[in-house]
Structures are given as structure tokens and as C-alpha cells.
Amino acid sequence: MKKKQLFSNIAVICTALLFSTLVNSQTTWRVNNQSNYDGVTLFGDNYGGTTSFPVFSKIDEAVAYPNVIDGDTLHIEGSTIDYDNATITKQLVIIGPGYFLTENPNVSNNTYDAKIGWISFESGSEFSQVIGMNVLNNGSTSTGTIYLNVNEITIKRCRIARDIDFDTQLSGFYILQNFFSNTLDSNALSLGVSTNFVPPQDVIFNNNICEKTLIWRNNFFIGTLLECNNNIFNGPANELNLEFNAGSFQNNILRAPGITAIINSGTNNNVQFNTVSLSSVFSGTANNEWVPNMATLFVADDTTDGNYQLQSDSTFNVVGSDGTERGAFGGIVPGNRYNLSGLGAIPVVYEVTTTGVSEAGTGLPVTIQARTNN
Numbered sequence: 150m151k152k153k154q155l156f157s158n159i160a161v162i163c164t165a166l167l168f169s170t171l172v173n174s175q176t177t178w179r180v181n182n183q184s185n186y187d188g189v190t191l192f193g194d195n196y197g198g199t200t201s202f203p204v205f206s207k208i209d210e211a212v213a214y215p216n217v218i219d220g221d222t223l224h225i226e227g228s229t230i231d232y233d234n235a236t237i238t239k240q241l242v243i244i245g246p247g248y249f250l251t252e253n254p255n256v257s258n259n260t261y262d263a264k265i266g267w268i269s270f271e272s273g274s275e276f277s278q279v280i281g282m283n284v285l286n287n288g289s290t291s292t293g294t295i296y297l298n299v300n301e302i303t304i305k306r307c308r309i310a311r312d313i314d315f316d317t318q319l320s321g322f323y324i325l326q327n328f329f330s331n332t333l334d335s336n337a338l339s340l341g342v343s344t345n346f347v348p349p350q351d352v353i354f355n356n357n358i359c360e361k362t363l364i365w366r367n368n369f370f371i372g373t374l375l376e377c378n379n380n381i382f383n384g385p386a387n388e389l390n391l392e393f394n395a396g397s398f399q400n401n402i403l404r405a406p407g408i409t410a411i412i413n414s415g416t417n418n419n420v421q422f423n424t425v426s427l428s429s430v431f432s433g434t435a436n437n438e439w440v441p442n443m444a445t446l447f448v449a450d451d452t453t454d455g456n457y458q459l460q461s462d463s464t465f466n467v468v469g470s471d472g473t474e475r476g477a478f479g480g481i482v483p484g485n486r487y488n489l490s491g492l493g494a495i496p497v498v499y500e501v502t503t504t505g506v507s508e509a510g511t512g513l514p515v516t517i518q519a520r521t522n523n
Contacts (some may be wrong), residue, residue: 178211193206270295319350346370
């Protein structure tokens with residue numbers, strides 16, 4: 150038990166130090182939903198918190214704390230229990246530990262993710278970012294969703310069970326390197342249904358893995374993506390998966406057998422360098438690649454998102470418009486590519502070991518293994 154507690158304490162300390170020194174923000178604050186924080190007499194001392202630097206038990210507690218200011222970072226630590234839903238009213242960077250941590254190697258020292266039902270960005274949270282969170286369905290129809298009610302939000306490297314929901318008359322969104330799971334039958338992006346609803350503008354949807362449909366229209370209007378590049382779409386087989394307008398639709402892979410798509414009202418304008426599972430999809434567009442059997446293109450990695458990596462020696466693994474591979478793991482800039490398990494662009498401690506025996510004059514020897522992500 151002592152050795153287990155030692156490993157836990159060392160991991161918490163190392164993670165806190167890495168975030169406090171390497172994340173580019175004014176201050177990094179810790180949130181752990183097993184903290185004993187009550188804001189009066191207890192400040193998360195069971196997880197190393199102090200009155201000056203508490204360990205909050207809820208994201209909303211951190212948002213409401215006066216010393217947490219615009220530009221700060223909230224580090225949401227992995228836990229065995231779900232986090233309370235969160236309403237963001239400050240400009241913050243919210244970073245979780247990622248997802249599928251029990252599947253992919255060298256991703257975390259404890260394999261706990263940060264699970265939450267929903268996150269809502271409200272007035273005051275413009276230019277915020279959320280990274281590495283597991284937004285899951287807990288039985289309520291409101292969960293599994295990130296709600297966008299203000300402009301200029303980045304959603305990056307998150308696992309999203311249901312969708313991203315937009316309010317009216319908004320603009321400036323970066324939806325990057327996320328995993329939209331097939332756990333719920335829903336569209337990845339959601340629009341309002343009122344005739345007065347104004348669809349969002351300047352939405353970039355790049356390097357995502359999408360196991361659900363992205364039919365972004367209703368009876369009154371159709372949504373427009375400024376960019377929709379380097380994604381892998383693997384929604385339901387043999388049916389319409391994609392329908393929207395796009396300023397750029399390239400380097401995408403439509404993986405599921407027989408899926409169809411309607412881009413820019415079926416004109417296929419700005420559609421090029423895509424790989425498809427059905428020969429008739431995007432027929433006649435520039436550098437279209439048809440793969441009769443997608444098993445010859447993808448690896449068999451036995452991890453949920455690792456299975457979307459491409460076989461390097463496949464004859465169907467042809468380069469995209471930028472000279473790099475197509476799909477979520479492609480792109481010239483490594484930091485813009487999909488990252489297994491949604492790890493943030495920070496050092497990750499994935500193993501801590503000790504002999505458990507103190508050495509005279511040197512204390513307890515500890516070995517830490519870590520790596521840096523793009």
C-alpha cells in the first residue's frame with residue numbers, strides 16, 4: 150500500500166511540475182474530483198493542495214475562484230469517477246489526460262481519464278480551449294456534448310460521445326484531432342432548428358476521426374465548414390454520411406463500406422485528394438483514390454484509435470495535396486496531426502518505479518520515464 154501511494158504521489162507531483170513549467174499560461178491550477186476541497190477549511194490537502202494553490206474538486210469551483218483569471222490553465226486530473234458538468238465563463242485552457250489510456254502504450258502512469266457529461270462555454274469564455282477530455286454519455290440526452298454559446302473556441306484532442314452543439318450567430322471555431330465515437334446515433338455537429346437560427350461561420354474541422362455522420366443541415370439551411378481536411382469518416386455503412394458545404398474538402402478518407410457524401414450541394418466544388426470506399430463517391434474529382442477493401446489500407450493495431458493508422462506499404466496509401474499521407478494522421482505540421490489517446494502537447498510521465506529501499510545518504514531512488522507529445 151505504501152509503495153502504491155508513493156507512485157501516486159510522485160505522479161501527481163511530476164504532472165503538476167510539468168504543467169506549471171511548460172504550459173504557456175499565467176497560472177496552472179489542478180482539479181481532481183476526489184479532492185477534499187470545500188473552499189473554507191479544506192483546500193485539497195489530501196492531493197497536495199494549499200490555501201494559496203488549492204486542488205479543486207469541480208471545474209466550476211476553479212472557474213468561480215477569484216484568483217483564476219483569463220489566460221489560466223485548468224489541469225483536469227484523471228479519476229475513477231465522472232466529473233460534474235462544467236460551465237465556463239472565463240478564457241481558460243482546460244486540459245485533461247486524454248482517453249483510451251488503457252489501450253495505447255506510454256500514455257499515462259495511471260491510465261485514468263477525465264470523464265464529464267457536458268461542457269458549456271458561456272459569455273466571458275471566448276478564446277478558450279478544451280483539450281484531452283472524455284465527454285461521455287451518462288444516460289441523459291444533454292450529455293456527451295460540448296455546447297458553444299460564444300465565439301472563438303478550440304476543441305482539440307477530445308473524445309466526444311454525442312456532438313458539438315452551436316448557438317446562433319457565432320463564428321471562429323477550431324475542431325481539431327478529436328475522436329467522435331459511435332456510442333450514440335447522432336451527428337458530430339448540431340445546428341438549431343428554428344427558422345431564425347443563423348449557422349456558425351469560420352468553422353475548421355481538421356484531423357478528426359469521426360465514427361458518426363456529419364449531416365449538417367435541416368429544412369431551412371445547410372452548415373458550412375471553412376476547412377474540412379485530413380479527417381477519417383467511418384460512420385454507418387451503405388448510407389449518406391456527409392452533407393454540408395465546405396471551402397476546402399481534401400485529404401479525407403471515407404472508410405465505411407458504401408458510404409456516400411453530398412458536398413457543396415453535390416457539385417463537389419473544392420473536393421480533391423480524397424480516398425473513398427465507393428467508386429462513385431467524388432467520381433471525377435482531382436486525385437480521387439478508390440480503395441475496394443479498406444483492410445488493405447489500415448493497420449490492425451487492436452486499439453480503438455490506433456486502428457485508424459495507415460499501412461505504410463499499402464499501394465492505396467497515396468499522398469494528399471500537401472505531399473503527406475491522407476487521413477487524420479497526415480499533414481505537414483506534426484502538431485496538427487491526430488495524436489493517439491488525445492494526449493496534449495506536453496511531456497507525459499508514463500512510468501514511475503522505485504526499489505522501495507532507501508540508500509544511505511541518497512534517499513529513495515526513483516526512476517521516471519516520460520515523453521513529449523507534438
